[in-house]
Amino acid sequence: xxxxxxxxxxxxxxxxxxxxxxxxxxxxxxxxxxxxxxxxxxxxxxxxxxxxxxxxxxxxxxxxxxxxxxxxxxxxxxxxxxxxxxxxxxxxxxxxxxxxxxxxxxxxxxxxxxxxxxxxxxxxxxxxxxxxxxxxxxxxxxxxxxxxxxxxxxxxxxxxxxxxxxxxxxxxxxxxxxxxxxxxxxxxxxxxxxxxxxxxxxxxxxxxxxxxxxxxxxxxxxxxxxxxxxxxxxxxxxxxxxxxxxxx
Numbered sequence: 001x002x003x004x005x006x007x008x009x010x011x012x013x014x015x016x017x018x019x020x021x022x023x024x025x026x027x028x029x030x031x032x033x034x035x036x037x038x039x040x041x042x043x044x045x046x047x048x049x050x051x052x053x054x055x056x057x058x059x060x061x062x063x064x065x066x067x068x069x070x071x072x073x074x075x076x077x078x079x080x081x082x083x084x085x086x087x088x089x090x091x092x093x094x095x096x097x098x099x100x101x102x103x104x105x106x107x108x109x110x111x112x113x114x115x116x117x118x119x120x121x122x123x124x125x126x127x128x129x130x131x132x133x134x135x136x137x138x139x140x141x142x143x144x145x146x147x148x149x150x151x152x153x154x155x156x157x158x159x160x161x162x163x164x165x166x167x168x169x170x171x172x173x174x175x176x177x178x179x180x181x182x183x184x185x186x187x188x189x190x191x192x193x194x195x196x197x198x199x200x201x202x203x204x205x206x207x208x209x210x211x212x213x214x215x216x217x218x219x220x221x222x223x224x225x226x227x228x229x230x231x232x233x234x235x236x237x238x239x240x241x242x243x244x245x246x247x248x
Contacts, residue, residue: 001183002124002125002126002183002244003125003126003183003184003185003236003241003243004125004126004127004128004174004177004179004183004184004185005120005125005126005127005128005184005185005187005236006128006129006130006155006170006173006177006184006185006186006187006198006203007127007128007129007130007151007187007188008130008131008164008186008187008188008189008190008193008194008208009129009131009133009138009141009142010131010133010141011189011190011210011213011214012110012187012188012189012194012208013109013110013113013142013145013147014108014109014141014142014145015108015109015110017047017212018106018108019103019106019107019108020043020046020047020050020103021043022106022108023098023099023102023103023106024039024042024043024046025039025042025043026102027042027095027098027099028042031091031094031095033080033083033087033091034079034080037079037080041079042075042079045075045078045079046071046075049071049074049075049078050067050071053066053067053070053071053074054067054132057163058132058163058164058193061162061163063158064133064134064157064158068096068100069096071096072091072092072093072095072096072099073088073089073092075092076088076091076092076095100137103137104136104137104138104140104141104144105140105141105144106141106144107144107145107146109145110210110229111228111229112228112229112230113229114145114146114147116229116230116232116233117147117150117229118150119233120232120233120243121150123233123243123244124243124244125236125243126152126177126179127150127151127152128151128152128153128154128155128173128177129142129151129153129154129155129156130155130164130169130170130173130186130188131154131155131156131157132156132157132163132164132169132193133156133157133158134156134157134158135154135156135158135159138154138156139154142154152177153173153176153177155169155172155173155176155177157169159172160172160173163193164190164193164194164197165192165193165194165196165197165200166197167197167200167201169197170186170197170198170200170201170203171201174201174203181201181202181203182202184202184203184204185198185203185204185205185206185236185239185241186198186201186203186204186205186206187205187206187208187232188207188208189207189208189209189210189213189214190217190218191207191216191217191218191219191220191222192217192218192220193217194207195207195218195220195221195222196218196220199220204223204239204241205222205223205224206222206223206224206225206226206232206235206236206239207222207224207225207226208225208226208227209225209226209227210227211227223239224236224238224239
């Protein structure tokens with residue numbers, strides 16, 4: 001049988017920090033109300049606000065609109081407290097629109113990733129995307145990296161009506177992919193959402209721990225681990241998922 005590999009997107013394939021940093025630094029240069037703000041502090045504050053809001057919606061099951069309506073107003077309140085409520089609200093809307101327009105088309109990714117993914121396809125692995133995000137923006141990120149033809153299916157939280165680590169999104173992804181848990185591997189950076197979630201759905205798991213990765217968000221042990229994409233093929237073999245497996 002062929003192994004089906006399900007990849008998380010942000011912080012696993014698409015370099016979330018580098019791409020958002022690039023856009024946020026542009027904002028600090030372009031918008032007069034942000035000229036006095038240190039771009040590095042602005043970016044760090046954005047990551048805290050955004051990640052906190054995503055924690056809320058993933059726990060409560062809210063839509064991503066909850067995040068989009070709040071992250072920039074909260075960021076501006078923290079970083080430019082002198083702004084009036086009216087200006088903060090209007091500028092927040094402008095920044096959110098610009099962020100949604102620009103960020104998904106940025107293409108920073110992890111070193112060595114693309115040739116390894118292409119090689120995996122040539123070896124007979126079937127590749128999929130399984131991500132907490134909306135299809136529109138996530139598909140643009142994949143296209144920006146030149147990987148639209150690499151992934152057979154895209155399973156997102158808006159399509160599945162569930163967020164990782166809810167078993168429902170993994171079940172949805174495998175159903176769309178036409179595969180069973182025993183022939184599936186979940187690959188991602190989050191111990192809670194990718195590793196623990198994937199294991200509860202019956203999948204094998206590989207934890208991607210990049211050199212600049214965030215701290216683990218839960219306790220758990222993946223079947224395997226890699227920190228550089230050049231080691232991914234070996235990691236797959238170590239968890240008994242070789243190319244063109246004859247396992248039935």
